[in-house]
Amino acid sequence: xxxxxxxxxxxxxxxxxxxxxxxxxxxxxxxxxxxxxxxxxxxxxxxxxxxxxxxxxxxxxxxxxxxxxxxxxxxxxxxxxxxxxxxxxxxxxxxxxxxxxxxxxxxxxxxxxxxxxxxxxxxxxxxxxxxxxxxxxxxxxxxxxxxxxxxxxxxxxxxxxxxxxxxxxxxxxxxxxxxxxxxxxxxxxxxxxxxxxxxxxxxxxxxxxxxxxxxxxxxxxxxxxxxxxxxxxxxxxxxxxxxxxxxxxxxxxxxxxxxxxxxxxxxxxxxxxxxxxxxxxxxxxxxxxxxxxxxxxxxxxxxxxxxxxxxxxxxxx
Amino acid sequence: xxxxxxxxxxxxxxxxxxxxxxxxxxxxxxxxxxxxxxxxxxxxxxxxxxxxxxxxxxxxxxxxxxxxxxxxxxxxxxxxxxxxxxxxxxxxxxxxxxxxxxxxxxxxxxxxxxxxxxxxxxxxxxxxxxxxxxxxxxxxxxxxxxxxxxxxxxxxxxxxxxxxxxxxxxxxxxxxxxxxxxxxxxxxxxxxxxxxxxxxxxxxxxxxxxxxxxxxxxxxxxxxxxxxxxxxxxxxxxxxxxxxxxxxxxxxxxxxxxxxxxxxxxxxxxxxxxxxxxxxxxxxxxxxxxxxxxxxxxxxxxxxxxxxxxxxxxxxxxxxxxxxxxxxxxxxxxxxxxxxxxxxxxxxxxxxxxxxxxxxxxxx
Numbered sequence: 103x104x105x106x107x108x109x110x111x112x113x114x115x116x117x118x119x120x121x122x123x124x125x126x127x128x129x130x131x132x133x134x135x136x137x138x139x140x141x142x143x144x145x146x147x148x149x150x151x152x153x154x155x156x157x158x159x160x161x162x163x164x165x166x167x168x169x170x171x172x173x174x175x176x177x178x179x180x181x182x183x184x185x186x187x188x189x190x191x192x193x194x195x196x197x198x199x200x201x202x203x204x205x206x207x208x209x210x211x212x213x214x215x216x217x218x219x220x221x222x223x224x225x226x227x228x229x230x231x232x233x234x235x236x237x238x239x240x241x242x243x244x245x246x247x248x249x250x251x252x253x254x255x256x257x258x259x260x261x262x263x264x265x266x267x268x269x270x271x272x273x274x275x276x277x278x279x280x281x282x283x284x285x286x287x288x289x290x291x292x293x294x295x296x297x298x299x300x301x302x303x304x305x306x307x308x309x310x311x312x313x314x315x316x317x318x319x320x321x322x323x324x325x326x327x328x329x330x331x332x333x334x335x336x337x338x339x340x341x342x343x344x345x346x347x348x349x350x351x352x353x354x355x356x357x358x359x360x361x362x363x364x365x366x367x368x369x370x371x372x373x374x375x376x377x378x379x380x381x382x383x384x385x386x387x388x389x390x391x392x393x394x395x396x397x398x399x400x401x402x403x404x405x406x407x408x409x410x411x412x413x414x415x416x417x418x419x
Numbered sequence: 420x421x422x423x424x425x426x427x428x429x430x431x432x433x434x435x436x437x438x439x440x441x442x443x444x445x446x447x448x449x450x451x452x453x454x455x456x457x458x459x460x461x462x463x464x465x466x467x468x469x470x471x472x473x474x475x476x477x478x479x480x481x482x483x484x485x486x487x488x489x490x491x492x493x494x495x496x497x498x499x500x501x502x503x504x505x506x507x508x509x510x511x512x513x514x515x516x517x518x519x520x521x522x523x524x525x526x527x528x529x530x531x532x533x534x535x536x537x538x539x540x541x542x543x544x545x546x547x548x549x550x551x552x553x554x555x556x557x558x559x560x561x562x563x564x565x566x567x568x569x570x571x572x573x574x575x576x577x578x579x580x581x582x583x584x585x586x587x588x589x590x591x592x593x594x595x596x597x598x599x600x601x602x603x604x605x606x607x608x609x610x611x612x613x614x615x616x617x618x619x620x621x622x623x624x625x626x627x628x629x630x631x632x633x634x635x636x637x638x639x640x641x642x643x644x645x646x647x648x649x650x651x652x653x654x655x656x657x658x659x660x661x662x663x664x665x666x667x668x669x670x671x672x673x674x675x676x677x678x679x680x681x682x683x684x685x686x687x688x689x690x691x692x693x694x695x696x697x698x699x700x701x702x703x704x705x706x707x708x709x710x711x712x713x714x715x716x717x718x719x720x721x722x723x724x725x726x727x728x729x730x731x732x733x734x735x736x737x738x739x740x741x742x743x744x745x746x747x748x749x750x751x752x753x754x755x756x757x758x759x760x761x762x763x764x765x766x767x768x769x770x771x772x773x774x775x776x777x778x779x780x781x782x783x
Contacts, residue, residue: 138730202729209733212746216626216758269723273716281712281782288715288751292730316693328731 126155126305132331138269138290139335142381152385156392157330160416161306161323164188169313180315182235183242185322190252195329196419197255198262202325203235211271235318268332295324302327326418333417337391338383345387392417622705622757622770627675632696633683641689675700702759705766709753709774712782718749722776738773745769749777 132150137143168184177184187198211232243252272291276284295302302324308314315323395417676698686693715736719728728736735748735756743765748756755773760766 130735202732205727205729205737206732208727209729209737212737212748212758213733215702216748216756236648269720273720276714276716276782279782282710284714284782288730288734291730291733296731 120210126301127151128298128301128305129296131298132157134290134293135328135331136335136383138272138293139289139332140266140275140339141335141383144382146382146384147218148385149383149388152388153331153334156334156388156417157327158305159354160330160418163329164326164416164418165306165308165311168315168319169311178313180319182238182316182318182322185319185326186239186242190246193255194250194262196252197258198265198329199322199325200239200255201262203239203322206321207233207235226338235321238318249409264336268336272394295319295327299324329418334388334391335383337395338387341387341394342383342392600765618769620707620709620774622707622755623765624703624763624766625756626702626704627700628702629675629679629698630699633691633693635688671695700761703761703763703766704756704758705760705770706754706756707770709755709777711753711778712751713749713753714780714782715749715751718776718782740769740772743768747773749773751782753777 129147132154133145133147136150137152139151163396164185165180167188168180170186171184172178172180186196186199189199240256243255247253276287279287299320303309303320305413374390679698680695682697683693715728715730718738719726719736722738725740726736726738735750738747738749740747744759745757745765746759747769748758750756755770755777757766757769760769
């Protein structure tokens, strides 16, 4: 791995007094994740700790709300339906989640086809395991859909701009790497919260909860955690690029962010030399990103987004 | 979708063209030659052409379909006069009317390939397949010659006779990835070696899943007790005993069938009136290694509609090829797994299709 510091106990450094004595820390993994999402080669430890804190807070809140929802319907476990219910307001993010679930189904179908041992058995037992997540999602959205717009998402083939931008950024990043760096980058990309399921559960302190999430719900939570980190990095990169004042360029505010980012990265690789700290995302970028994201402009802004319990808007939903 | 008879699809290359117009000896065997016969014809013909330099052997048969070998030689050496020769060819070949399109294979549907390849009017499926099978080796030179020939052919009244030629020739410019291949000379190819000519790599079959209907009631417990390599899982209604072997290229399908027969015999020996019906291959899995690292981020961006790459979910890129309908798992290391095939040829074809794409995303 690439990180320098980050022992599991080093969690209590920054971010104003939350999380005292948290024994489980994802700071090291987060540093790798941020690198794979577009941060510098060695992201700052402070930034990783702050991101961990933000993600942790948001997930705990999400879990609490999901627990309330499932309590309302008298269930004993938190199911993926509860999480889908919480996300129903934001179409784009919901669509991304659905796509993720379908891809997960598809991948297990293919891998099962290659791994012969289960194949026949599955075929003969009526293949009721295939497309499990897709069925869950479809059935649930069917049941809560009043206007038909949720179900329309299944046929929707629009390009997801955020994902597109991430893909382009990754492509740009990898184009200039040599094969050793690229191998490392790929390893970083493969990191996810679902790979470390038990650590993730401990991190969220699931055992002390009354109503616990089931397996598929945990998958979705891991995905939402990753999405949150990705959103934070996206926004922080935008903020950082905004902070760079280009003297003498009167239209710098009008040029699209990706364009500027592209040219910045091209220049910085040419200049090379000092890389890590000058390019890494700073905690101030993250804070500013969150502030901007939470700030909703408009007459009804105090009344929208029902999930802003402790003043921080959910990034993943 | 067009329905090609199965045996014909197996040897892909020039064979489809040649089967339609073999040299005079056996015109009646059009279309259903066995593998061996087609190979012989091809070998003969290609050896002839290899003696000439210049033109693409695959192209000439399309200019003058039913022609004895000596006429081919003339065509090969002199592209400009190819069309001039055709009137003579018409006479010599006998029953070949000017606008006789019967030489075109049955399926005239033209299917979109996942690459910006052949988009010409009545390009036949087989022609497009044969082109792809040659993995665009001749096409790079075809392009030079073909474009030059386009003008004369269009103005020539005889051009009607070979609509597929002009189409084929026009198709060449539309294959951008062919230009990336450095080959300029044409090497003669036979069906068996064609796959290895382009990149020296042949996908190895890892697994074949097939089913057969024994058409009789079985007492599972009895079989499980008496037969070797059998397990009896009460949860599943049928006996699960798959014979898994690492199979080599050509023998794969027959070995699978053999294995199934063996099991039927075992069941028979135990006293059940087992038959051997409906042997069907459900799935074939192949794998190979292109031996260079691949930049998957680039691939997923340019082939978005076919690929999905979620490294946090699965380390490989899942590429859904439309034609043939195969799913490829492409890994950064260069390993490629192909699955979902019903025939060996589909695996080879899919790999042929993907190889130039992978090369363009090679991580230096």
